[in-house]
Amino acid sequence: MGSDSSSDPTQRFPTRVPPGGHCFSYAQCRAVLREADPLPCVRAGLLELLGPSRLSLHASGREALRIAFSHLAAQRDRDEIWLPGYTCFSIPAAAVAAGLRVRLVEIGLDGRVDPDALAQLPLERAAALVVSNLFGVPEPVARLRELLDARGVALVDDAAQSLGARSAEGPVGSRGEVGVLSFGRGKPLSALGGGALAWVGSEGPAASSAPAAAPPNPLRALVRAAAFNLALLPPIFRWLAAIPALGIGETRYDPNFERGGIDGAAVCLAAAVLPEFEAANRARARRAAALAERISLETDFSPLLAADGDIAVYPRLGVLAPSAAARNDALHALAPVGATRMYPGPLERVKALQPHRVGKTETPGAQQFSDRLLTLSTEKTLAGERLEFTLRTLRKFS
Ligand SMILES: Cc1ncc(COP(=O)(O)O)c(C=O)c1O
Structure with a gap:
């Protein structure tokens, strides 16, 4: 092993590729300065993607979820939210x-x-079940809807990772009572913060109760975009990722998050990226498909792909390893080229959540999924020698 240079990824790549996220372009930064009234552009752009719905904009995706859960529970006079055993801790x-x-x-x-x-x-x-459409891949919801509708339970179609994706049942985010969007870092529509709800049909709080968006703040938007672009550079990201206090790549369970409406910088950035959003999704999906094809042909790892006929947006490519040991080995080797384990474990392992859980349901499937999961970058940075190294490594641990 000592003579195999592919076994020491940190020597081979004295840089670290971020797991996801792409730079704001010069044209997008100019658009931030040009657009005097970005809020209507954001609303129009989102409605075009999701179809008819009533939108409200919030400080983050989790804040949007908090509002949606409160409303759905109050309407039904019920107090349980049902979640997949493995999903985002937010x-x-x-x-x-x-x-x-x-x-x-x-x-x-x-x-x-x-x-x-x-x-x-x-x-x-x-009150509600959430489908989280992880890695930008639409989950089929028809069968779930039958079960939920029969018992008066709402479906929350979480499009945080999958805005722009669609299945036979429609655009992700529009297939339940309410869709949830996040504009955080690494999301398909990244505005470095913010989130939204899209209520479909007659449900949802009165429009007058939606929080007001902060006034547009183009200067703060530009400063954030510049700092983010800098942080994405692999030689810089390597150092940032090594600073524990920054907590980069960490997933924390924390119910004490910021409340209220969307921030003025996030509105400016969302308006600037929306015009090129679908083209960016298509380009990322093409890269993900090419990467997935090689993984399937050359290794024993299995990419998590959309069903035939569905459209996925792949902010990362989820890949299932043949075993937990193979996942751990591959993850260790591939971290410098942007591989992650996604969340630290299934929700049943989150200690601080336990007092708030009901039911004795164990989720061994979620544990197994978590143990074998690896995500790969679908950005342009995973190309050339980095791409070949990734495939060599997956072959080695097959
Ligand atoms: C599936 C999913 N839902 C909701 C959220 C919450 O979004 P935010 O980070 O904007 O609070 C995330 C974010 O990481 C997510 O991945």
């Missing part, structure tokens, strides 16, 4: 911030809610 944090309880639902090795597991559980106290 989702249970939002449920707890709304004063509600969380029940976990088992997932399959595709990372999706298992409808058979759902069918066996008592939905009577459930």
Whole structure:
């Protein structure tokens, strides 16, 4: 092993590729300065992507979720939010911030809610089930909807990682009672902060109760965009990732997050990136498809892909390793080229969440998924020698 230079990735790449996120272009920065009234542009752009819905803009995706959960629970006079056993920790944090309880639902090795597991559980106290459409891949919702509709449970179609994706049932974010968007770092629509709700049909709080967006702040938007662009440079990102206090790449469960409306800089950045959003998604999806094809042909790792006919947006490519040991080895070797394990574990392992959970449901499927999952960058930085190194490494641990 000592003579194999591919075994020492830090020597081979004295840089570190961020796991996701792309630079704001010069044209986008100019658009920030040119657009005097970005809020209507953001609303129009989102409505075009999602179809008819009532939008409200919030400080973050988790804050949007908190508002949605509170409303859905109050309307139904129920106090449980049902979540997939493996998902972003911000989702249970939002449920707890709304004063509600969380029940976990088992997932399959595709990372999706298992409808058979759902069918066996008592939905009577459930206000809503969240589908999280991880890695930009749409989860099928028709079967889930049948089960939920029969028992008066809302579906929250979380499009934080999948805005622009669509399945046979429609655009992700529009297939339930409410869609949730996040404009945070590394999301398909990144404005370095902010989130939104898109209420479909007649549900949703009165428009007058939506928080006001802060006034546009183009200068702050430009400073943030410049700092972010700098941080994405692999030689710089390497140093930033090594500073523990910055907590880069860490996932924390924290129900004490900022409340209120969207920030004025995020509105400016969202308006600037929306015109090129779909083209950027298509380009990323093409890179993800090419990477997935080589992984499938050359290795024993399995990319998590959209069903035939569906459209995915892949802010990262999720890949399932043949075993937990192979995942750990591959992750160690590939971290410098942007590989991550995504979240630290299934939700059943989050200690601070335990007092807020109901049901004894164990989720061994979620544990197995978490143990075998690896995500790869779908940005242009994973090309050339970095790409070949990635494939060589996956072959080696196959
Ligand atoms: C699936 C999913 N839902 C919700 C959120 C919460 O979004 P935010 O980070 O904007 O609070 C995230 C964010 O990381 C996410 O990945």
